[in-house]
Amino acid sequence: MTQKRKIRVMVAKPGLDGHDRGARIIARAYRDAGYEVVYTGLHQGPMEIVQAAIQEDVDMIGLSSLAGAHKYNFPKVVELLKEQGVDDIIVCGGGIIPEEDIPELKKQGIREIFTPGTSLDEIVAWVEENVHPRNREG
Amino acid sequence: MTTIVDKVIAGEVRTVARLIRDIDDGIPEVRETLKALYPHTGKAHVVGITGAPGVGKSTLVDQMINRLRKKGKTVGVLAVDPTSPFTGGAILGDRIRMQRHSLDDGVFIRSLATRGHFGGLTQSTRSAIDVLDAMGKDYVIVETVGVGQDEVDVVKSAETTVILVIPGMGDDIQAIKAGILEIGDIFVINKADREGAEKTHSDLTLMINMDLKKYEGGKWKPPILKSEAVFDKGVEELLEEIEKHRRYMAEFEKGGLTTLRSEKARAELAELVKNRLLEEVFNRLIDSGDFDKAVESVAAGEVDPYTACDDLLLSRIDAIK
Ligand SMILES: Nc1nc2c(ncn2[C@@H]2O[C@H](COP(=O)(O)OP(=O)(O)O)[C@@H](O)[C@H]2O)c(=O)[nH]1
Ligand SMILES: [Mg+2]
Numbered sequence: 001m002t003q004k005r006k007i008r009v010m011v012a013k014p015g016l017d018g019h020d021r022g023a024r025i026i027a028r029a030y031r032d033a034g035y036e037v038v039y040t041g042l043h044q045g046p047m048e049i050v051q052a053a054i055q056e057d058v059d060m061i062g063l064s065s066l067a068g069a070h071k072y073n074f075p076k077v078v079e080l081l082k083e084q085g086v087d088d089i090i091v092c093g094g095g096i097i098p099e100e101d102i103p104e105l106k107k108q109g110i111r112e113i114f115t116p117g118t119s120l121d122e123i124v125a126w127v128e129e130n131v132h133p134r135n136r137e138g
Numbered sequence: 139m140t141t142i143v144d145k146v147i148a149g150e151v152r153t154v155a156r157l158i159r160d161i162d163d164g165i166p167e168v169r170e171t172l173k174a175l176y177p178h179t180g181k182a183h184v185v186g187i188t189g190a191p192g193v194g195k196s197t198l199v200d201q202m203i204n205r206l207r208k209k210g211k212t213v214g215v216l217a218v219d220p221t222s223p224f225t226g227g228a229i230l231g232d233r234i235r236m237q238r239h240s241l242d243d244g245v246f247i248r249s250l251a252t253r254g255h256f257g258g259l260t261q262s263t264r265s266a267i268d269v270l271d272a273m274g275k276d277y278v279i280v281e282t283v284g285v286g287q288d289e290v291d292v293v294k295s296a297e298t299t300v301i302l303v304i305p306g307m308g309d310d311i312q313a314i315k316a317g318i319l320e321i322g323d324i325f326v327i328n329k330a331d332r333e334g335a336e337k338t339h340s341d342l343t344l345m346i347n348m349d350l351k352k353y354e355g356g357k358w359k360p361p362i363l364k365s366e367a368v369f370d371k372g373v374e375e376l377l378e379e380i381e382k383h384r385r386y387m388a389e390f391e392k393g394g395l396t397t398l399r400s401e402k403a404r405a406e407l408a409e410l411v412k413n414r415l416l417e418e419v420f421n422r423l424i425d426s427g428d429f430d431k432a433v434e435s436v437a438a439g440e441v442d443p444y445t446a447c448d449d450l451l452l453s454r455i456d457a458i459k
Contacts, residue, residue: 005163006226006253031227036251041234051240052233055247057155086152133163 005133007035010058012049013042014077015069022095023064029120030062033127046076053081053089060131063110065095070105078109088134094123143174149273151246158248161265164417172265175272182214182271183384186296188284193302194328195281196235198367198376203239205373206277212244214270214278216263221251228252232281246270261409264295295406298383300324300376303342305334319345322360324379330364330372339364358386423450 011027013020020042030037038056040049053061063074074093081089093105094114102113111130114123145153160168187195196217203213217232230249239245248270250263263280270278280296301322325346327338342362353359361379365372423429432446441449 005159006251008159027229031222031229032225034226036221036227036249037229038233038249039229039231040237041231044237048237048240052237052247054152055155055240056233056249057159084152 007060007127007131007133008038008056008058009035009060009062009127009131010038010040010049010053010056011062011064012040012044012052013064014044014046014049014073015065015067019066020064022066026062026064026094026120026123029124030127033124035127046073046080049077050080050084050086054084054086058089059133060090060092060127063091063093063095065093065097067096070095070097071101074105074110075108082109090131092126094118142171143178146171146175146269146272147178147274151243154246154269154273155248157269158250158266161262161269162250162253164262168265172268175268178272179268180271182267182275182278183298183380184267184271184278184280184296185380186280186282186299187302188282188299189302189328191283193304194365194367195302196232198302198326198328198365198373199232199279199281200236200238201367201370201373202279202377203236203245204370205377207239207242207244211276212274213246214273214275215245215247215281216250216266216270216278217247217281218250218252218263218283220283221253226253246273246275260295261413264406264409267295295402297387298323298380300326300380302326302328303338304329305332305338323358323383324376325360325362326372326376327362327364328367328372331366331369335364358383358390419451419454 009030011023011030013023023039027037027039038052038058040052044052049061049063061077063070063077065073070093074091078091081087081091090111091109092112092114093110095116097105097113097115099115105113112126114126142153142157146157157168157171161172187199189195199215199217203215206213215236217230217236219228219230219232221228228251230251233240233247233249236247239247248266250266253262267278267280284301299321301324303325305327325342327335327342329335339362346360346362363372363375363379365376367373420429428450432441432450435441436443436446
């Protein structure tokens with residue numbers, strides 16, 4: 001069929017904080033942009049996120065954090081992906097993340113961080129520009 | 139190519155995941171891979187679970203996985219959710235209920251969207267089932283929202299179809315009557331902790347007993363079970379019935395009644411041929427621009443649509459002959 005590859009994104013919420021409103025909002029924005037959004041719910045460990053992302057063959061993982069879980073969890077996801085031999089799934093983060101943490105997170109392989117100041121349109125525009133479903137190979 | 143096939147058979151997760159993506163994205167090259175995988179299929183027991191949104195399908199599947207794993211069985215899951223007809227996007231949330239199995243390498247879970255490709259859902263889901271089967275999963279469970287014809291067709295590619303309802307779904311029982319009844323091998327009233335489970339049970343019993351002749355000669359009569367998926371109640375009984383149905387199917391076929399197998403083959407092949415025709419002929423018409431030219435002629439009143447259709451197709455069909 002002559003149809004384009006569809007972007008698949010996973011929205012996941014590592015850490016212990018208790019609500020996922022932000023994650024749900026971003027999931028809906030992605031859906032409205034025409035993506036397939038795999039949503040895995042609350043309290044996900046980094047390894048669970050990575051395994052799910054591999055099984056779902058997503059192009060990007062969007063991690064959401066509200067209560068400081070980002071410092072450990074975000075880089076851990078990147079590290080585990082690498083360990084599993086995966087180098088083509090982009091990892092982004094969002095939520096309440098102090099500005100001063102951002103450079104370090106980026107250094108550790110988080111491609112972009114969206115803070116509460118970033119609009120949904122801006123986030124989608126970023127994905128459009130940076131996430132390209134891979135071309136065919138084995 | 140061979141390496142993809144070998145890796146799938148070896149159960150290599152990443153390869154399987156990517157192959158399913160290629161199937162879903164309609165990459166033509168997967169056809170060769172699927173051909174090579176086909177001889178390695180037919181071992182898994184394929185179970186379809188269908189029912190309205192929110193009846194507890196994913197919760198039930200999660201408990202089934204848990205129990206099957208304890209019995210040493212491996213499980214593949216395909217969870218199908220609808221694509222938004224307006225945006226083409228989808229939120230696939232079934233995994234939420236099953237995430238506890240994501241570290242278990244005896245379990246492979248994949249969320250799929252219906253995508254609305256001309257009935258292609260059935261074909262791509264069926265191919266994905268084949269992949270999980272070839273990968274060596276003992277059970278492949280397909281969760282679908284039982285509404286559209288597409289979903290009903292998906293369910294038809296399962297060997298055992300479980301229809302899930304909840305108490306007090308009077309209208310839904312009507313809907314079942316209207317079409318899904320025939321395809322249900324097992325009925326489960328989930329959320330039996332809620333009021334009205336008895337009433338739903340007797341409604342369903344009545345419906346199934348309406349045509350008792352159907353079950354004469356030892357034919358399978360759908361059992362009606364009750365469950366409370368969220369409390370892990372009634373799940374073992376369901377697995378037992380599924381196993382009974384599997385054995386029944388095996389006997390049924392052995393008894394010379396190969397109609398079942400040939401019905402499935404007919405449906406599958408018809409689907410493949412239709413889709414392939416669409417793909418080869420229709421898409422080519424579009425790509426060549428001939429279709430658009432014909433559209434303009436019809437719109438301009440230069441030709442009637444019937445003649446335009448003949449013009450577009452007949453020469454090509456002759457070429458096939
Ligand atoms: N009371 C009750 N709630 C249940 C039962 N099974 C599932 N649920 C709840 O029903 C909701 C929908 O379940 P889900 O599995 O997502 O339904 P699906 O849309 O059919 O896949 C969830 O909140 C479940 O916890 C049950 O047996 N009893
Ligand atoms: Mg579900």
